[in-house]
Amino acid sequence: RGDRPVYHPAHLGNADGRHEVRLIPWMGSADLRATLDANAMAIFPAGNTTYNAGTLLDVIPW
Secondary structure, three states: OOOOOEEEEEEEEEEOOEEEEEEOOOOOOOOHHHHHHOOEEEEEOOOOOOOOOOOOOEEEEO
16 A cells, blocks of 8 residues: 555444445456446545454445
């Protein structure tokens, strides 16, 4: 991920009354199909951090 944030196409839904984000397979910024399948963008801040299930993330829904 490096020194820039990553906006990754995702699907935002509900599970057990909580918001849940599932990442959509994505081949990079030219992958428009992933954007069509998405209803949100998951935002990963700059830096090389490992994220585990249950980690809170910022999300932009549409």
